[in-house]
Amino acid sequence: MKLSRRAVTRAVxxxxxxxFAASVxxxxxxxxxxxxxxxxxxxxxxxxEEAPADSALGRFLARExxxxxxxxxxxxxxxxxxxxxxxxxxxxxxxxxxVPPSGxxxxxxxxxxxxx
Amino acid sequence: xxxxxxxxxxVTELSKMVRARQVSPxxxxxxxxxRIEALNPVLSAFATITGDLALExxxxxxxxxxxGRNRGPLxxxxxxxxxxxxxxxxxxxxxxxxxxxxxxxxxxxxxxxxRGAGAVLLGKLAMIELAGGLGYSKGESSxxxxxxxxxxxxxxxxxxxxxxxxxxAAALVPFAIGSETWGSIVCPSSFCGVSGLxxxxxxxxxxxxxxxxWTLDKLGPMARSARDCEIVFDHIQGHxxxxxxxxxxxxxxxxxxxSVKTLKVAYLKLDFxxxxxKSVEKAFLLALEDLRRAGVHLEEAKLPDLPFEAAASVxxxxxxxxxxxxxxxxxxxxxxxxxxxxxxxxxxxxxxGPDFVKAQRVRTxxxxxxxxxFARHDVLLYPGEGYTAFPIDKDFNDIxxxxxxxxxxxxxxxxxxxxxxxxGADELPVSLTAMTSAFEENKGISLARFFQGITSxxxxxxxxxxxxxTPLAGATGWDVSPRASVP
Numbered sequence: 001m002k003l004s005r006r007a008v009t010r011a012v013x014x015x016x017x018x019x020f021a022a023s024v025x026x027x028x029x030x031x032x033x034x035x036x037x038x039x040x041x042x043x044x045x046x047x048x049e050e051a052p053a054d055s056a057l058g059r060f061l062a063r064e065x066x067x068x069x070x071x072x073x074x075x076x077x078x079x080x081x082x083x084x085x086x087x088x089x090x091x092x093x094x095x096x097x098x099v100p101p102s103g104x105x106x107x108x109x110x111x112x113x114x115x116x
Numbered sequence: 117x118x119x120x121x122x123x124x125x126x127v128t129e130l131s132k133m134v135r136a137r138q139v140s141p142x143x144x145x146x147x148x149x150x151r152i153e154a155l156n157p158v159l160s161a162f163a164t165i166t167g168d169l170a171l172e173x174x175x176x177x178x179x180x181x182x183x184g185r186n187r188g189p190l191x192x193x194x195x196x197x198x199x200x201x202x203x204x205x206x207x208x209x210x211x212x213x214x215x216x217x218x219x220x221x222x223x224x225x226x227x228x229x230x231r232g233a234g235a236v237l238l239g240k241l242a243m244i245e246l247a248g249g250l251g252y253s254k255g256e257s258s259x260x261x262x263x264x265x266x267x268x269x270x271x272x273x274x275x276x277x278x279x280x281x282x283x284x285a286a287a288l289v290p291f292a293i294g295s296e297t298w299g300s301i302v303c304p305s306s307f308c309g310v311s312g313l314x315x316x317x318x319x320x321x322x323x324x325x326x327x328x329x330w331t332l333d334k335l336g337p338m339a340r341s342a343r344d345c346e347i348v349f350d351h352i353q354g355h356x357x358x359x360x361x362x363x364x365x366x367x368x369x370x371x372x373x374x375s376v377k378t379l380k381v382a383y384l385k386l387d388f389x390x391x392x393x394k395s396v397e398k399a400f401l402l403a404l405e406d407l408r409r410a411g412v413h414l415e416e417a418k419l420p421d422l423p424f425e426a427a428a429s430v431x432x433x434x435x436x437x438x439x440x441x442x443x444x445x446x447x448x449x450x451x452x453x454x455x456x457x458x459x460x461x462x463x464x465x466x467x468x469g470p471d472f473v474k475a476q477r478v479r480t481x482x483x484x485x486x487x488x489x490f491a492r493h494d495v496l497l498y499p500g501e502g503y504t505a506f507p508i509d510k511d512f513n514d515i516x517x518x519x520x521x522x523x524x525x526x527x528x529x530x531x532x533x534x535x536x537x538x539x540g541a542d543e544l545p546v547s548l549t550a551m552t553s554a555f556e557e558n559k560g561i562s563l564a565r566f567f568q569g570i571t572s573x574x575x576x577x578x579x580x581x582x583x584x585x586t587p588l589a590g591a592t593g594w595d596v597s598p599r600a601s602v603p
């Protein structure tokens with residue numbers, strides 16, 4: 001399966017990327033997620049070589065940005081289309097209300113010199 | 117005059133020699149600096165060489181050791197640090213033209229820790245610009261150009277810790293500090309035939325290090341052996357209130373290669389029919405066979421079928437775009453080598469606020485699934501990369517390369533250690549990677565040390581590199597059969 005430049009880049013540290021889609025498995029051992037996961041239907045998205053080279057959002061973003069050359073606008077359109085595949089997977093992934101985001105917000109205590 | 121043989125010795129042995137006064141820190145430092153002077157023009161491994169500082173630190177170490185003060189196994193041992201950690205009075209370029217002359221007036225926490233351990237800073241190591249955060253398609257995307265792989269100068273080292281991989285492999289340093297957001301320690305370790313440890317997220321303070329992705333970045337050691345990685349890790353891990361993401365978990369216990377036969381060790385079979393080099397798969401399977409013959413029970417495992425790569429991509433895309441927004445505002449992104457860099461900010465606008473939060477919720481699901489996987493297995497083995505080192509001018513557009521295992525490990529903040537396990541058909545290094553549950557680095561290191569106790573791949577050296585001589589892939593001529601010592 002051939003991945004894009006951005007996919008490779010991401011693999012060696014990171015940048016937005018396009019993805020080939022994985023079908024979603026059942027995760028019966030996850031507490032609280034079981035029900036949601038059971039409802040998840042495998043939904044393979046197109047392989048990268050089948051990925052669209054363009055999308056409405058990509059065209060919009062490329063058009064709105066000032067100072068891009070024609071070639072740069074073409075690359076933006078292609079990369080947005082690729083990123084949208086990852087977004088499609090994430091948006092389509094069902095989670096129930098009890099699944100919080102991974103990051104945890106913590107209140108920040110004031111640190112004063114004499115606390116040290 | 118110190119021979120190359122000494123410079124290729126692991127930290128464990130160099131440390132014994134220093135303490136036994138068989139070699140002095142100053143002599144050692146001078147020898148490494150000479151080798152750097154000779155080979156860096158060929159390899160482009162260093163961004164900045166800190167010869168005067170190194171000699172000053174080496175003299176201090178020598179005085180202390182002579183006075184009976186022992187700071188531990190890194191005392192008097194030279195090293196290099198990826199050029200994304202701040203160093204007071206020394207330029208910190210992040211591998212990028214807009215920061216080519218920038219000097220930060222403070223040391224990063226990791227530099228302070230290593231100085232406290234008595235280690236000697238030889239210089240700042242080359243890297244892909246901004247650790248690749250804004251995208252790149254060629255190894256040349258660096259202020260210092262492409263780093264050349266010591267195993268074959270026409271091959272790349274991988275990135276973004278390019279200089280760290282090259283410098284360790286060529287014995288320009290005994291150990292290096294690298295960083296990984298997604299693949300940047302494991303891949304250069306694999307391509308360069310060195311050992312590299314990606315610690316658990318939050319284990320090593322990133323205070324003073326370039327932020328690419330606050331929830332994915334990790335700093336870790338690259339060295340000549342798994343044991344060396346552990347020694348360095350012992351000195352750089354620990355809670356730091358100045359890194360808001362720093363963990364306050366207890367330090368990892370020491371590794372114990374003798375415990376490996378009691379560990380539940382599993383392996384992942386990647387689909388090399390879809391992508392990758394079959395000779396890499398062969399080397400990996402032979403490594404598994406070595407472990408079996410040595411008495412390690414292995415069973416096959418499967419990665420949970422979850423959108424690891426999609427979630428990691430969305431999180432990374434959003435974090436990167438805001439991490440470097442000052443470069444976008446100033447127009448500095450246009451000065452980067454990669455033509456895609458300035459476009460990343462435009463592309464990132466496709467990610468909405470709800471997308472980012474949703475990706476973080478998917479991440480929670482992924483974390484639970486991986487924690488569940490590691491309830492059944494202590495260590496998960498897989499090939500570090502599906503390929504050997506690419507040709508140095510290769511455009512990545514032409515390579516099929518996905519990384520669901522690396523995505524899972526980095527998205528979930530899990531540690532992994534990559535160690536050499538053989539060579540591909542082109543006689544370039546291949547790695548075996550051991551991933552474990554969070555905060556259980558000791559188990560992966562135990563497995564890696566056990567493997568290095570029954571094989572000698574980690575002792576193999578790239579062809580010697582006199583200036584002007586250009587070893588090419590497949591023409592290195594060394595013995596590639598170090599599989600004899602399996603009991």
